[in-house]
Amino acid sequence: MDVGRHPKITLYAYSEVEKVEGQLGSFKVTIRKRARFVEESKCTGCGACADKCPTVISDDYNMGFADRKAIYRYFSQGIPSTYTIDTKVCRQFQEGKKCGICAKICQAKAINYEQTDQIIEIEVGAIITAVGYDLFDAFRIPEYGYGRIPNVITAMELERFLSASGPTHGHLYRPSDLKLKSEFAELEKKQQKLTKALERHEKKHGISSDEFFSKHQSGEMTGDEFADWAKQVKEFKDFAAEFEVKKHQVDSIGHASRLAFLQCVGSRDIRFNPHCSSFCCMHAIKEAIIAKEHDPHAHLYIFGMDIRAVGKGFEEYRNRGAKNVGINYIRTRVAEITQSKDKSPVIWYEDTLDRQVKSIEVDLVILATACEASQGSDKLANLLGIERDPSGFYRTTDDEPLDTSRPGIFTCGCAQGPKDIPESVAQASSAAARAAQVLLRQC
Amino acid sequence: MSRDVLVIGGGIAGIQASLDLAEMGFKTFMVERLPSIGGKMSQLDKTFPTNDCAL
Numbered sequence: 001m002d003v004g005r006h007p008k009i010t011l012y013a014y015s016e017v018e019k020v021e022g023q024l025g026s027f028k029v030t031i032r033k034r035a036r037f038v039e040e041s042k043c044t045g046c047g048a049c050a051d052k053c054p055t056v057i058s059d060d061y062n063m064g065f066a067d068r069k070a071i072y073r074y075f076s077q078g079i080p081s082t083y084t085i086d087t088k089v090c091r092q093f094q095e096g097k098k099c100g101i102c103a104k105i106c107q108a109k110a111i112n113y114e115q116t117d118q119i120i121e122i123e124v125g126a127i128i129t130a131v132g133y134d135l136f137d138a139f140r141i142p143e144y145g146y147g148r149i150p151n152v153i154t155a156m157e158l159e160r161f162l163s164a165s166g167p168t169h170g171h172l173y174r175p176s177d178l179k180l181k182s183e184f185a186e187l188e189k190k191q192q193k194l195t196k197a198l199e200r201h202e203k204k205h206g207i208s209s210d211e212f213f214s215k216h217q218s219g220e221m222t223g224d225e226f227a228d229w230a231k232q233v234k235e236f237k238d239f240a241a242e243f244e245v246k247k248h249q250v251d252s253i254g255h256a257s258r259l260a261f262l263q264c265v266g267s268r269d270i271r272f273n274p275h276c277s278s279f280c281c282m283h284a285i286k287e288a289i290i291a292k293e294h295d296p297h298a299h300l301y302i303f304g305m306d307i308r309a310v311g312k313g314f315e316e317y318r319n320r321g322a323k324n325v326g327i328n329y330i331r332t333r334v335a336e337i338t339q340s341k342d343k344s345p346v347i348w349y350e351d352t353l354d355r356q357v358k359s360i361e362v363d364l365v366i367l368a369t370a371c372e373a374s375q376g377s378d379k380l381a382n383l384l385g386i387e388r389d390p391s392g393f394y395r396t397t398d399d400e401p402l403d404t405s406r407p408g409i410f411t412c413g414c415a416q417g418p419k420d421i422p423e424s425v426a427q428a429s430s431a432a433a434r435a436a437q438v439l440l441r442q443c
Numbered sequence: 444m445s446r447d448v449l450v451i452g453g454g455i456a457g458i459q460a461s462l463d464l465a466e467m468g469f470k471t472f473m474v475e476r477l478p479s480i481g482g483k484m485s486q487l488d489k490t491f492p493t494n495d496c497a498l
Contacts, residue, residue: 010470013477013478122449130456159486164488412460414454424454424459432460432461436467439469
């Protein structure tokens with residue numbers, strides 16, 4: 001991306017706007033550049049610090065399905081490539097603990113625990129606010145079971161699963177199976193430990209543990225020196241049964257191939273957001289097509305009130321999804337999701353075309369969560385002195401679709417309202433042109 | 444009077460607006476809350492309608 005190296009662009013990442021004064025042509029803006037505790041000018045982005053960092057936490061970028069360290073890069077191709085210390089979890093910053101490993105390991109001497117926030121003041125003629133959106137929290141619809149039923153995920157979580165650089169390297173497994181796999185990995189470690197302990201005894205006494213155990217039970221080799229060994233053999237035998245059951249379960253894990261996409265989760269729902277989030281229909285079709293590329297045997301269902309394929313080439317894309325990929329579009333609003341014995345989600349719905357209540361069992365449910373005004377966009381609206389519409393997005397008018405309620409401040413992208421990527425890009429170019437036009441007229 | 448522009452947000456919209464302004468010759472400042480720019484789009488695997496890589 002060119003933003004990082006364009007001579008006309010100054011990038012303040014990990015920063016927030018604190019104060020805005022003045023008017024069109026001369027806004028005085030105060031920016032707080034938060035301390036990363038890593039010197040931007042020195043960090044080479046090699047990642048040696050993160051390799052050695054002892055603190056492991058769940059990674060937001062991968063929607064919590066992967067781990068990251070306390071010193072981290074938001075994502076691997078991120079710009080700027082400087083690492084950042086998450087002080088909330090870092091041992092060095094938590095009271096009473098001394099760590100300092102990253103500072104020791106860093107060859108560029110870029111770690112600086114004493115770094116402080118920087119206050120930057122700039123003067124600008126115009127401001128464009130493009131703060132984007134947040135996704136609806138699916139916990140708010142308990143009947144869909146998100147968070148309770150492990151194999152109900154969101155569309156953004158599926159993106160990370162489908163990504164070759166994601167937590168499963170592009171392989172699609174049910175989250176419950178991933179959990180099973182990680183539990184089994186722990187059991188394997190325990191098995192190795194137990195086996196090693198037995199081997200030590202076998203080496204010392206020159207007979208196998210099985211032989212020893214049968215002798216032990218028939219009254220031989222019963223002295224104190226054998227008590228430990230006997231205990232360990234017993235533990236191993238008990239453990240082996242549990243291990244075999246889990247192993248069988250893990251061996252039978254296959255890719256998730258029955259996928260159900262649920263549309264309008266939190267949008268077009270008067271309980272939450274009356275607005276349409278606009279991009280989710282096409283997003284679901286896209287994800288279904290990609291899933292089919294990963295697994296040609298996948299069964300795909302899209303449950304929605306209607307498919308809003310409004311845009312050039314969109315309807316054709318929808319039809320291609322049905323014809324070439326085999327997506328089943330089901331007209332309904334899903335009532336509830338339950339869980340079968342093997343942790344497969346079961347979808348309960350009324351098929352509004354033949355007026356029947358039906359249910360279907362699938363491997364994975366993908367919720368198309370709504371596009372909502374981003375967290376903090378209200379605070380920014382107050383700072384900038386601009387109005388918001390009832391959904392929380394920045395208000396514009398039909399006559400001036402890029403102008404906020406304050407002259408000299410413009411908006412574009414999902415900060416203005418839900419829209420897809422091509423529309424965001426087009427509106428961003430328009431906002432840039434609008435800002436240029438106003439500035440050239442002013443000064 | 445200043446002809447510089449501040450763009451708040453480093454997602455796809457903010458990036459596009461900044462690049463356009465910079466190409467037109469306006470000095471542009473971009474402020475992003477997270478450690479890296481890219482926004483939600485950087486999290487997407489591939490994008491509609493061409494199914495090309497998002498990054």
